[in-house]
Amino acid sequence: SSKQSVTVIGLGPMGQAMVHALLGKGYSVTVWNRTPSRADALVARGAVLAKSAEDALTANELVIVSLTDYDAMYALLEPASHALAGRVLVNLSSDTPEKARAGARWVSEHGGIHLTGGVNSSPSGIGQPGSSTFYSGPHEVFEAHRPVLEVLTGTDYRGEDPGLAALMYQIVVGMFWTSVLGYWQAIALADANGLTASEVLPHATKLLTGMPGFLSFSAERIDAGEHGGDVERLAMGLASVEHVLHTNADAGVDTTLPTAVAALFRRGIAAGHGTDSASSLVKLMKTAKA
Ligand code: NDP
Incomplete structure (x- = not known):
């Protein structure tokens, strides 16, 4: 199909629900997780398990990150940070506004663009009407990717400051x-x-x-x-x-x-x-x- 292709990094209950929602709408999805076995059911449904974090980043312009916190993002992506150039990293991991601002600076220093997200839904609400996510970061970038993000939940854009969605x-x-x-x-x-x-x-x-x-x-x-x-x-x-x-x-x-x-x-x-x-x-x- 001509559907967009996206990467999802982090396959806890939330990341898994997001991949299911994207696959259900016909998106091609590349996935990556520290514990690879969490990708098994997703691969069986057509997701592609990347060979490395670097491959996961380079596979798609849009990279959705769903990890426990921002430190987990650094643990996974610091060794592959050169591959952030040209990527739009939508970070849906919970953390403080200050951590979100520092994360946005880090991505931007490596030539990527960071959108912060805060998901107001349980995994069972992903892909269901009524759920929503706060977003902040560059508005044009948010608007450009809004259709894919709205496969996951409704969107509530809070402003340019990357800390606002986290706040x-x-x-x-x-x-x-x-x-x-x-x-x-x-x-x-x-x-x-x-x-x-x-x-x-x-x-x-x-x-x-x-x-x-x-x-x-x-x-x-x-x-x-x-x-x-x-x-x-x-x-x-x-x-x-x-x-x-x-x-x-x-x-x-x-x-x-x-x-x-x-x-x-x-x-x-x-x-x-x-x-x-x-x-x-x-x-x-x-x-x-x-
Ligand atoms: P989890 O904490 O269960 O795990 C998410 C992922 O983080 C896992 O893939 C885990 O990898 C990875 N991870 C954690 N620490 C590290 C590390 N040091 N290095 C590499 N990978 C790491 O989160 P959920 O999936 O439940 O949620 C994701 C985000 O969404 C969280 O920020 C959470 O606060 C937020 N959220 C969750 C909700 C929920 O009900 N679940 C509701 C609303 C928001 P591995 O599989 O290898 O352990």
């Missing part, structure tokens, strides 16, 4: 992990009291389904600098999170998370926000604790 990704994924940990804490507490995760599920679902209203109410007030205690007060919030902490402690489950939550609320009380909304914590959280 928005870390903002969202940080919230993902704390939300998920809140859920797992609830399940651990339930389990210690003879309840199953399935019994928690409808209540957890109800709580999170109600969140959009709270999020927009909260964003408007925070952006307007309003933290009045007319709806709830931080002092009430501290009493509430202490009850949660003690219930967990009494059940003998891990209290790392509720302890950290209570510590933040106490910091707010100490700063004199007891009669303000608990959202006043945002003002304190903007600076590292002294």
